Amino acid sequence: MPLWARPMEEPLDPIMPDPRGRPLEILRSVFGYPSFRPCQEEIIARVLKGGDAFVLMPTGGGKSLCYQIPALIRPGAAVVVSPLISLMKDQVDALKACGVRAACYNSSLERAEAGRVLARLHSGELDLLYMAPERLMTPAFLERLKTVPLALFAIDEAHCISQWGHDFRPEYRSLGKLRALFPGVPLLALTATAEPHTRSDIIERLGLRHAGSFVTGFDRPNIRYTVTQKAKAFAQLQEFIEKRPGSPGIVYCLSRSRVDEVAARLVEAGYNAAPYHAGLSDGDRRKAQEGFLRDDIRIIVATVAFGMGIDKPNIRYVVHYDIPKNIESYYQETGRAGRDGLAAEAMLLLGYGDVAVARGIIEKAQNPVQKRIELHKLGAMVGFAEAQSCRRRILLGYFGEKRDGDCRNCDVCLDPPVLTDVTEDARKALSCVYRVEQRFGMAHVVDVLRGSKKERVLNLGHEALSTYGIGAHRSREYWMGLLRHLVHRGFLEQDVGSYSVLRLTPSSLPLLKGEETLAMAEPKAGPAAAPRSSSRRKAGDIDCDHELFEVLKALRKKLADREGVPPFVIFSDLSLAEMAAHLPLDSVNFRGIHGVGDHKLESYGPLFIQEIRRYARLKKCKGVEGE
Numbered sequence: 001m002p003l004w005a006r007p008m009e010e011p012l013d014p015i016m017p018d019p020r021g022r023p024l025e026i027l028r029s030v031f032g033y034p035s036f037r038p039c040q041e042e043i044i045a046r047v048l049k050g051g052d053a054f055v056l057m058p059t060g061g062g063k064s065l066c067y068q069i070p071a072l073i074r075p076g077a078a079v080v081v082s083p084l085i086s087l088m089k090d091q092v093d094a095l096k097a098c099g100v101r102a103a104c105y106n107s108s109l110e111r112a113e114a115g116r117v118l119a120r121l122h123s124g125e126l127d128l129l130y131m132a133p134e135r136l137m138t139p140a141f142l143e144r145l146k147t148v149p150l151a152l153f154a155i156d157e158a159h160c161i162s163q164w165g166h167d168f169r170p171e172y173r174s175l176g177k178l179r180a181l182f183p184g185v186p187l188l189a190l191t192a193t194a195e196p197h198t199r200s201d202i203i204e205r206l207g208l209r210h211a212g213s214f215v216t217g218f219d220r221p222n223i224r225y226t227v228t229q230k231a232k233a234f235a236q237l238q239e240f241i242e243k244r245p246g247s248p249g250i251v252y253c254l255s256r257s258r259v260d261e262v263a264a265r266l267v268e269a270g271y272n273a274a275p276y277h278a279g280l281s282d283g284d285r286r287k288a289q290e291g292f293l294r295d296d297i298r299i300i301v302a303t304v305a306f307g308m309g310i311d312k313p314n315i316r317y318v319v320h321y322d323i324p325k326n327i328e329s330y331y332q333e334t335g336r337a338g339r340d341g342l343a344a345e346a347m348l349l350l351g352y353g354d355v356a357v358a359r360g361i362i363e364k365a366q367n368p369v370q371k372r373i374e375l376h377k378l379g380a381m382v383g384f385a386e387a388q389s390c391r392r393r394i395l396l397g398y399f400g401e402k403r404d405g406d407c408r409n410c411d412v413c414l415d416p417p418v419l420t421d422v423t424e425d426a427r428k429a430l431s432c433v434y435r436v437e438q439r440f441g442m443a444h445v446v447d448v449l450r451g452s453k454k455e456r457v458l459n460l461g462h463e464a465l466s467t468y469g470i471g472a473h474r475s476r477e478y479w480m481g482l483l484r485h486l487v488h489r490g491f492l493e494q495d496v497g498s499y500s501v502l503r504l505t506p507s508s509l510p511l512l513k514g515e516e517t518l519a520m521a522e523p524k525a526g527p528a529a530a531p532r533s534s535s536r537r538k539a540g541d542i543d544c545d546h547e548l549f550e551v552l553k554a555l556r557k558k559l560a561d562r563e564g565v566p567p568f569v570i571f572s573d574l575s576l577a578e579m580a581a582h583l584p585l586d587s588v589n590f591r592g593i594h595g596v597g598d599h600k601l602e603s604y605g606p607l608f609i610q611e612i613r614r615y616a617r618l619k620k621c622k623g624v625e626g627e
Contacts, residue, residue, distance in 0.1 A: 023048075023069050030072065030098050032597035037062045039214045044069050047152060047186045052179075052211035054158075054203055055190045058218050059335030060313070063190045064091065067154035068128065070186070072100065076149030077126045081133050082156050083169060086289055088130040090311040093565045095128065099599030104130040122148055137174040142181060150185045153178055155206065158189035159328070162201035179207030187211075192218075192335060193328045195399050218331070218399045222338045223346055225391040226411040230351035234265055237319060240347055241271065241299070247316035248292070251301045252333055254322035254357060262321060263301040273299035276306040293566035295557060304329060312566065313340040314573040319347045322354040325362065326377035327384055327398050340574040342542070350385045376500045383484040388417045388521025394488040402490055417521035422482060423511070425471065426491070426518045429482055430508050432467035433492065438503045441494075445502060446471075446479040485520050542574070544581035548615050552576045555611050559604065570604060571595060583612055 023044045027033050040062055043053050047070040057063045071078030082088045088104040095102035103117045103126055120126045135141060155161070161172040179187055189206050191198075203209060228236060237251065251266075253259045256277040263275035274288040274297045291297035293312050300306060304324075318337045324330040330348070338344025358378055365371040384394050392407035406413045432449050433440075447454055448462050451469030462468060471479055483502070486492040491508040494500045510516040553567075553576060560567040571579075575595040584590040590605050 026069050026072055030597045032595045032600060039216045040065055043214050046212050047188065048073060050186055052187045052208050054208050054211050054213045055188060056194055056215045057192060058220050059192045060339035061216060067152060067188050071127050071151050074151035076151040077121055078128045078151040078154060080128055080130045080154045080156060081136060081175060082130050083160055092130055093569045097569045098597055101126050102128040106132055106135060133175055134171045150182065152186040152188065154188045154190060156190050158191040158202050159194045159198050161205050162198045176205045176207060193332045218396050218401055220335060222341055223334060223344050224409045225346050227348045227350055227385050230349040233321060233349055236349060237321060238269060240319060244317060248314055249299050249317040250315060250336060251299060251319045251321055253301065253303060254354060256303060259301050259303055266299060271299055272297055273301060276300050276302040294560060295567050313568050317345040321349055323350060323358060323385060324381060325358050325374065327381050330381060331395060340572045342574060348385060355382055387488060388412055389488060397488055397490055419519040419521055421517060422520045423517045425482055426486060427512055428467060428470050429486060430491065430504060430512050433502045433504060435465045435467045436462060439501055441500045441502060442480060442483045445483065446476055449479055450476060482520060542577040542581050544577045549576055549580040551611060551615055552579055579608060579612060583616055585609065585613055
């Protein structure tokens with residue numbers, strides 16, 4: 001996994017006194033985690049010294065701790081910018097459950113409650129304050145912040161600031177003023193989805209040119225990726241869900257009408273499902289989301305309006321009923337599955353009618369630059385879905401991360417296609433990209449290879465090139481597939497910032513010289529086969545007593561309902577699985593469970609230990625009799 005950090009170009013303040021304990025102690029005592037994940041410790045150390053940071057980590061990779069721990073050490077309050085009220089509430093609830101002084105300040109608060117939050121801010125009683133960008137950047141609130149000590153600013157979902165990002169939000173643009181307005185306060189930008197152009201844009205717009213940049217990789221090895229040709233879509237969805245009874249999942253659709261249709265059919269078929277899209281009332285959306293978070297609803301059928309940064313860790317699958325408009329959305333949406341590290345699945349139904357619908361939506365855009373960017377991204381998404389090579393390698397390659405070897409946890413790896421040697425054709429394609437001076441996109445390169453007499457080819461004089469017509473014996477679809485394969489494998493790159501032109505990479509030289517060979521899958525006829533069950537990979541699974549696991553889930557749900565919070569705020573599925581695997585019968589052993597910090601040990605430990613003891617006695621477990 002690639003792991004790098006760019007050093008600051010300006011000196012940092014000397015490390016400040018640590019009145020609340022060192023970061024590792026806080027990680028263990030407050031959050032209940034035994035050790036840091038890659039880059040977390042380096043980022044925290046940098047912020048503690050007063051430095052800025054750009055942080056790119058996969059969903060579930062631990063971005064929040066990178067600013068939450070410094071917020072508990074540095075004096076003053078940390079201001080966290082978040083795009084959604086529901087996300088703020090989830091994060092604040094989770095922090096409060098760990099004993100952290102956190103609050104949100106947004107339009108959902110009554111006047112009296114909003115006043116109490118501000119009073120706590122001014123009296124130094126808050127460690128973290130979550131806000132939306134438009135409220136933070138009002139002149140009145142910025143003046144208010146100048147009167148209170150600030151630990152740091154954290155910009156969550158930072159890709160929203162970039163026009164290259166898949167979820168650009170104009171209100172994020174004003175955040176670029178923070179670096180100049182508060183020059184002495186550390187600023188972190190955090191995201192899980194940013195390809196190279198988006199990263200550069202975030203850094204530029206937030207004034208983070210001297211920040212440390214930390215990229216921990218995009219891989220989520222516990223998620224299995226599967227793409228299936230859409231045939232009888234609802235029957236395919238129902239068959240998929242039937243094999244995962246009781247598991248929480250999300251089904252994404254491209255339109256509101258499709259959401260309503262699929263949700264209604266699921267309910268009619270007896271599933272505990274609900275729709276979610278922007279056309280519903282605020283109350284209906286809130287009811288659906290809270291029901292899902294609290295495990296009262298098992299399946300949410302939604303448009304992309306649902307789920308940015310959703311903190312529910314036990315989502316076991318994400319189904320894309322229709323193809324997403326870009327790989328960033330696909331990656332972010334599939335990343336909502338398996339945040340607890342246990343095995344999860346992502347299935348995409350590929351229908352070419354859906355591709356046409358997505359293209360039609362994009363074509364309606366008024367901004368020609370945005371339209372060009374989005375059409376390029378849709379093309380990359382279709383290329384991913386059509387590919388017959390390791391999907392994880394393609395996904396990671398899109399974000400600039402090269403993977404050595406196939407993943408063995410996607411449909412292509414688990415049911416390998418027939419490979420054919422395409423070395424000579426690959427060399428022809430690479431040569432053609434070079435002959436057209438690396439200034440054109442896929443369509444034009446294919447026209448030259450196939451000897452097209454299109455006016456543009458002739459006007460440019462490309463019929464005189466040595467590569468003109470050398471691929472006339474192959475179909476247009478074949479050459480487009482081969483060029484996408486060369487992009488996926490890192491021999492070519494597409495410059496989205498320059499009309500998606502193809503350029504050679506250093507990796508292409510050995511292939512051009514004949515020092516390396518290349519194979520490509522033959523297209524499969526019909527829907528993709530289901531993975532062989534004997535090859536199933538269970539990354540992160542825990543072998544535990546499932547009956548006890550269900551007993552503990554029931555206790556967790558009871559406590560969560562009583563406190564008015566989602567069950568995962570009490571304990572994650574991973575924590576319950578460890579309890580059901582190790583049967584901790586006293587506080588010492590219970591403290592060793594993942595996610596059990598001091599506050600949760602005191603608040604919930606006795607109840608869960610009592611339930612485990614009761615279950616153990618019932619089952620007459622060894623070492624329990626006579627207590």
